[in-house]
Amino acid sequence: MTPEEEERLIENEFQDVLQGYLKSNHRKKVEIIERAFRFAKKAHGGIRRRSGEPYILHPIAVAKIASQEIGLGSTSICAALLHDVVEDTDYTVEDIERLFGSKIAQIVAGLTKISGGIFGEQASAQAENFRKLLLTMSEDIRVVLIKMADRLHNMRTLGSMAPAKQYKIAGETLYIYAPLAHRLGLFEIKTELEDLSFKYEHPKAYERISELIRQSEARRSAVYNDFATPILAALDKMNLRYEAKARLKSVYSIWRKMETKHVPFEEIYDLYAMRIIFDCDDPSQEKGICWSIYSAITDLYRLHPDRTRDWVSIPKANGYQALHLTVMGPDGNWVEVQIRSRRMDEIAEKGFAAHWKYKSGESDEESELNEWLRTIKDILDDPNPNAIDFLDTLKMNLFASEIAVFTPKGRVITMPADSSVLDVAFELHSEIGTHCIAGKVNHKLVPLSHRLQSGDQVEVLTSQSQTPKEEWLPFLATAKGRTRLKAALRKVQQPVIDSGKAIFDQYFKEREVEATNEIVTKMLAYYHLPSREALYMKLGQGSIDLSRYILKESPKTEQSLLSKLFRIKRTQQPQIVTVTPEKVNVKKTYALRCTDTERNYVLSDCCHPIPGDDVMGYVNDRGQVELHSLTCPRAQALKAAYGPRIVSTEWEQVKQKFLAEIRIEGVDRHGILQELTQMISNQLNIDIRSLHIDTDKEVFACSLTVLVSDTQVVGELCQKIKKIKGVQNAARVADTPD
Structure with a gap:
């Protein structure tokens, strides 16, 4: 492409952003958008992306997503155009503020803080970096919405990256960004992020399912038309202005169902749902219209009694409103029907940005988001240094489906599904949680482990003599509850841990040996403990004696401990195989080799992949390539938290069973x-x-x-x-x- 052609392409792409903005309901501030574009174009002049295209096309694409797919206005478009200027050029946030004002500069500063993806290169800093992302939400929600647009464009152009980078970015996206999009109500973006992540993690499965969807299109259309025709006739009689369409399941959600249910594609019967979107100028009439459509459909088809969801009366925490029902179609299969007003549909697809269009007061714009931020404040404040623990805890709340329960005074509390009485206690206050002894659900006495249903009335009973217990952890479904309980337990356990650490330090001091990571790792393996803190706890309690360890693990028997650590269990591998690590270049695909006597990888304990499985490698602390199936939950966490250690792999020479x-x-x-x-x-x-x-x-x-x-x-x-x-x-x- 000649420089003149590139110039025309850049100009056309920017005009596309501008035209989309001019068609929106936002106030028209074209001049500042034009200035931001010219400034960013000059700042990024001569810089190219990995794909070879001019770099400025990336900020333009992010601005287009922010404006046309999320529904943001001029301030966000400018911030999106400028989002990489401070990170990648010599300009500062002060320069942005001087030229474009404090609000745009504040958003650009927030985006710069969390640049380079959520995570940095150091594993220990990753949880802290993610906290930064969430904390910027409370400063300005637009920071995270533009970050979502940035991630979506990076995923759309991921093909130009090296395989290991694709794994890292796809894993991080599926583990964090897709749940975050879901929690913010950005359902279109969430679905696309899931599908794109799946495409790069499981390319063959993605192609296979996509082809099966294409092949079954004619049959699906015929089935849908048979189902929809009587419904459309009934809606026409009601004189509604409406739109009805079939919503096909995403490739990723079809694959997930095939995996979890162990069924082939042909046995996925709920491939589509019917969505009815009606126009209504008066929001007070929406609920009545939803239920009149419900009545018309249930007159035609048999209703599934356990699969009606009323999110019109009590919206989800992210603002989602709709009435869902499931009926049996003429072919004998269950079909879900989603009923929404046009307002509900916009909010469902575009999330909080669409809320702003329908809010009357400026102060209410971010009320739902701020409510959510309050629920995760405890997690953000938690000093837990373990990145994966932090992400796992947070993810519990990000992707949870919800129930609504009531206090005795009628206050509605939205909780993740499967929440217990103890979850509600911790939701109300840490002190109530730590002193909870039982609950009353619908006026009936229940234990604190009792799981709640939507609509339950919950009263928490407490006693000052009650103390927090470790065995409560399985009772908790909320991240807030787990975080608050762990914090309470740490207060109780800290003196014991400190005592154990003193014993540990004295042990090494007496022997004049440094407690290196390698030595401590061997020690933890010997005692079957997960962390130093657990070791200190056991020492403080007096349940283990370090002097016995030194007697057993003298220099002569050092190698036997090493072999314990590296040996694969006989139940997993019938042969005794030596692990011979090779030098790992994470930028290249690592060839997996195995003979009858040795191999160049370690099988993980959490999943047991075999040749032919889609697998990835994780370079562990001992420099070995630890093998995980891509469907393994821990693999998702490792990709999100330890991206630089992830290596793409391929089965090459395996002579083993x-x-x-x-x-x-x-x-x-x-x-x-x-x-x-x-x-x-x-x-x-x-x-x-x-x-x-x-x-x-x-x-x-x-x-x-x-x-x-x-x-x-x-x-x-x-x-x-x-x-x-x-x-x-x-x-x-x-x-x-x-």
């Missing part, structure tokens, strides 16, 4: 177990390592563990098992237990 667990379900009959074992052992010559079968009347469920070389063997085995008379389903369980 691996354990795989297969779940088999079917109708029981005489001789089916014998037929199954004979086919596997005799006909297919596959070794069976364990078999457990449960029967309930005529139905059986079997857990089978076999020794295989790769996923292809497992797939072929499942297909053959399905052909046995009586077997309804056979699928591999991805995470084989120890």
Whole structure:
């Protein structure tokens, strides 16, 4: 492309942003947008993105997303155009303030603070960097909305990145940004972020499901038309101005359902939902219209009684409003119908930015967001230094589906689904939580572990003699509750931990040995403890004696401890295999090799991938490539928190057998177990390592563990098992237990 052609492209892209802005309801401040564009273009002059295109096209694209997909105005467009100027050029925030005013400068400063993705290079700083992102929300919500636009454009152009970088960014996006978009009510963006992350993490699965969706389009359209035609006729009789359409499940959500339910694509029956959006000029009439449409649909089709969701009367915490019902279609499958007004639809798709259009007072614009920020303040203030713990705790609240419960005085409290009485106690106040002894739900006495349902009335009972207990942790579904309980426990445990640390320090001082990370890691493995703090706790309680450790682990037996750490359990690997780490270049794809006696990777304890699985590598503290399945929850956390240690991998030379667990379900009959074992052992010559079968009347469920070389063997085995008379389903369980 010639310089003149590039110049025309840049100008056309900017005009596209401007034209979209002029069509919006925002006040027209074209002059300042023009100035911001010219300034950013000059500042980024001569700089190119990794893809080779002029850098200025990125800020323009971010401004377009912020304006046209999120619905933000001139201040945000200017900030988006300028968002990388302070980070990448010699200009300062003061320069931005002098030229464009304090509000735009404040947003640019907030974006600069959290530049380079949420996380920096150092794992220890990552949780703190994420806190910065969330704290900037309270300064100005537009900071995080523009950051979301920035991430979306980076995901759309991720193809130009190296594989390891793709893993890191896709993992971080799926783990943090997609849940955050969901919590902010940006559902279109959340869905696209999930799909793009999935595309780069599982490219083959993404292509396969996309192709299956394309192939089934004609059949789906016919089924939808049969279902929708009577509904449309009924709506026409009601003289409504409305729009009705089929909403197809995203590729990612289809794949998730296939994985969790262990079903093929052909058995995903709820591929689409029907969405009805009606026009209504008077918000006070919206609720009545929603229920009149509900009545018309239930006159035509049988209602599923347990799957009606009324978010019109009590909106979700992120402002989402709609009436959902599920009815049985003419083909015998359940279909979800979502009923919304035009106002509800805009808020559902664009989130808080759309709220601003419908608010009467300036002070109310960010009330819902500020309410959410109050719920996570405890987490932000928590001194927990562990990045993954922090992210896991926060993610509990980010992606939780919600229930609404009531206090005895009628106050509505929105909580994550599966919350307990104890969660409500901690939601009300830390002191109430730590002294909670029980609760009354709908005037009936219940234990503090009791799980709540939407609509419950909850009264918390306390006693000053009650103290916080570690066994309460499983009762808590909220991040706030867990954080407050852990803080209370730390207060109680801290003197014991301090005492244990003194014993630990004295132990090393007497032997004149430095407590290096390597030595402490071996010590933690020996005592089967997860952290130094846990070790200090045990020492303070007097439940372990360090002198016994030194006697057992003399220099002669040092190597035996090392082998303990590096050895793969016999239940996972039948051979004794030496782990021989190789030099790792995270910018290149790491080739996985394994012979009968050695291999260049370590299998993780949390998941057990086999050749053919989509896997990634994580370079652990010992410099070894630790292998995780991409579907493993810990892999998601590692990608988000330790991006620079992630390496893309490929199976190259593997001469070994691996354990795989297969779940088999079917109708029981005489001789089916014998037929199954004979086919596997005799006909297919596959070794069976364990078999457990449960029967309930005529139905059986079997857990089978076999020794295989790769996923292809497992797939072929499942297909053959399905052909046995009586077997309804056979699928591999991805995470084989120890």
